[in-house]
Amino acid sequence: MFDFGSITTWFDNLLESVMPAWAATVIECVIIGVVLLLVYALLAIFYIFYERKLCAWFQCRLGPMRVGPWGLLQVFADMFKILIKELIRLENIDRFLFALAPYLVIIASVVSFAVLPWGNGLQIIDFNIGVFFMIAASSLGVLGILLAGWSSNNKYTLIGAMRSGAQMISYELSVGLSIMTIVVLAGTMSVSELVAAQADGWFLFKGHISAVIAFIIYLIAATGETNRGPFDLPEAEHELTAGYHTEYSGIHFGFFYLAEYLNLFIVSGIASLMFLGGWMPLHIPGWDGFNMVMDYIPSVVWFLGKAFFISFIIIWFKWTFPRVRIDQLLALEWKYLMPIGLFNLLLMTLLVVYGFHF
C-alpha cells in the first residue's frame, strides 16, 4: 500500500534543508490550511450534487440536467447564485450572536473534518485521543444552531433551534456510546491506531454481534445528529418555514447548508473509520490473490468509497421513512437506542475482558 507519509516527510526534509525550522512549519501550516479549505469546498460541491442526483433517482426523476453534462455544473452555478444574493440587514436581531453562529457551525465541521484519516499517511490532526476530540469538536455545532435560532428574533427559528438542539444532544449520546463500544474493542482512541488495528479485519466483522449492533445504532444516531432523513423536523418546512436558518440570507444561509453536507460526510467518515476499517482495504483471510488485488486500490479510494457508501445509506433513509414527531424522536433515542447502547457496551466489554473475540 502506497504511504503518503513518505511524500510529506520528503517535503518536510526539503523545506527544512533550505530554511529554518520555524519558517518551514509556517509554510506547511499554510499549505495544510489551503488544502483543507479546497478539499472541504470541493467535497461540499460533490455532496450537494450527489444528494440531488440520488434524491432524484429515488423519486424516478433525472435531477439537475441542464447546466453542464448531467447537470454537473449546476452546483457551481448555485454557488455563484448564493454569493450574489443580498445579505439582508434585519431589524431587532442580536447582531453579534447572529454573525457568530455560522462561524461556530463551520468551525465545528472543519475541525472534525481535519481528524479523518484520508489514506495511508494522509491525516492532518492525529491526537492520541483523536476520536474523542472529533466528538467534542463536532458537538460545538449545536451551539451555533442554538445561537442562530435565538438571535434571529423569530418564533419559528427559536422553535427550530430548540428542536434541533434537543435532537442533536440526544443523538450525540448514542453516537458516543457506539463509538465507545468500538474503543473498548480496539483499546485505543487514536485515529491512526484504530485504522492500523483493522488491518487484519474490519471491526464490523471482528467485533461479533456487539459491533453490528453498535453499527446500526451509530447509523440511526448519526442520521439524527446531522438533522437528516426521517429526523429532519428542525426544518420541517410545513411547520417552521426552514427552522433555525429561516432568517439567514445569501451566503449566510450557504454556511449552514455547507456544514450540513459536510457533517453528512463527517459522520460517514467516522462510520467508515470505526466500523469499516478507515482506509484499510478489504481482506479476506486465506484469499491471498484477492487480498493482493485489493491492496492495489489506493487507500484514498477505499476511504472515500466507504464514506460515500454510508452517505448513500443515510440519504436512502430519507426517502424511505416518513418524518417522525418530536415525541417519537426523543422516545426513540432515550427509550430504545440509549438503553440498547448501554447494554451493548457491557456486552462488548464482557467479550473483550473474557477474551471471546478473535
Added chain:
Amino acid sequence: MELSVFGIQSTTLMVVALLTGVGLVAAALIIARLISPRSFSLQKGEPYECGVGTRGESMVQFKVGYYLFAILFLMFDVETVFLFPWAAVCRSLGPNGLLSVLVFLFMLILGLAYAWRKGALQWK
C-alpha cells in the same frame, strides 16, 4: 507531545484547522459583501413569519421539556467523558475494572430508569 503530518504538533494543527474555518467564513462573507446588491426597505427587516407583523417578543421563554432533556443529556454526557478513558484501557484492567465500571453504569442506568418512571422522557 503528539506529532502529526509534517511532524507538526497536533495542537498547532488544531489551531490551523480552526483558523481555516474562520478564514472560510470570513472570506466568503467579504466576497459576498463585495459582489452582492444592497437595498433597504422597512419590510425587509421584519421577521420572516406569517406576512403580518409579529406580535410580542420573539426571544421568549420556551417549553420546559427541552430543559429536562438538556439536564438528562448533561448527566449522560459527563458519563461519556468518564467512560472513554476506561474504555481505552479496559482490556488491561481486566475483570476488576469491569466490576467497578459496572457499579458506575448501574447507578447511571438507575438514574435513567428513575427519570423514565417519573415521566421525564414523556414529551408533554
